[in-house]
Amino acid sequence: MLALTLPIGLVVGITLGALGGGGSILTVPALVYLLGLDPRSATTGSLIIVGVSSLIGALPHWRAGRVRLAQGVVFGGLGVGGAFLGSLLSTSVPQQVLLVAFAGLMLVVAGLMTRRRRSAARKDAAGEADVAATVAPMVSLRPLRVDVRAVGVLLLTATAVGLLTGFFGVGGGFAVVPALVLAMRMPMPVAVGTSLVVISVNSASALVSRLGQDVTLDWRVIGSFTAAAIVGSLIGSRITARVSPARLSLAFTVLLVLVALYTAVRSIAQLV
Template identity: 30%
Template structure:
């Protein structure tokens, strides 16, 4: 299973490099099901792997001037606040055993995986069917307020489930800031890197990490990221989104089945 996990690590980086999103959607299930890591700890692994990979992936987009640093800051600062709130305050107050129904117990680990699966379903729908442009532009003040709110909300999600949030960030960047697909991807990688790495250092279970394993997976993911970033400069990233969306939807169904069977 670990061999499959290392192979999947290439896919994690490849997907991040290609479409600027989705790496964490793969990382948490890979950590849980292929490396047998506790779901809560898996979110911490995911934050490090996705954060470092995204940071490296920014390089080719920066060289092509496809990163909007100003917009990334508007998203990044409130999202970092959301990550901090989730990792420091929300995680610790979630009880290990949440509710029991006719002998069936919903615990903290299962809740995190189910929440992750639900996010994956929404991500899949977004990638398969949602349009990436809009003819309507909000007034500047309203747009900034929405960007700040979206950044905070994305940060909370990142902190809770270890997701980078790229599948939410990219459509928002395109709709509210009229960024091109490639610039939205580059900017998304920067925001994901900020969110993920801050979420990692804010985690309260870093001492439980098996660092040799984490660094091996991260190195492999980095290779996939650089390959994906190179390919994305040759291929229209928007055309890859529906295909990835169906894959995400399939994985979400598998997680729901595994947790609820």
């Protein structure tokens, strides 16, 4: 089992560090289908793996000036309520139904990543400026003028990400990164680094809300997976500056679709 844990954790960490999110969504199916954990233990263990690896993976981004700590903590704090609610809801859903829903989430994420990648390609082809420089600021230069739409996007996204984190045990970086770009006017590299802070806060709050639930954790699996994911996240943070994000996103999207289809087929077969 350890022979599988290390390379899987490494892949998850690399994706998390390079893209600022998305990689963590592979953790749950990997823990269930490759490492033999039950879905409830997998989603809880995922919170530990994702939270710790994200926090440590944020350090190289911090040193490179790609983390806005205060804004990341605020965004994560806004999602605490959603994380608590998601953790409570997850206990009332049958495990195989949870996995089917998880497969649907993976397909949605793959679609969002594909849309974002194509949009970025069109902007590059048209020679447009970075979206972060063109979106209206959340707070206007004029006194007491607040962009209500941007604030609404921020609140809605933070709550939704917290809900997903608590329910599925995922980091939600696939939603955090575009929200930070659009609502908080961050350049993409800064949004990637800051999203790791948000993921750490959301994972911690969701994990706290699960304390006391009847869940058995395999600490040997979780510990080795987390260690490998940490190494991967540090590698991924270096990849961000050297490899085209579009190529990384494309490769990850293909992998995500394959894992989603496999998860759906396995889970639906057990339900039937």
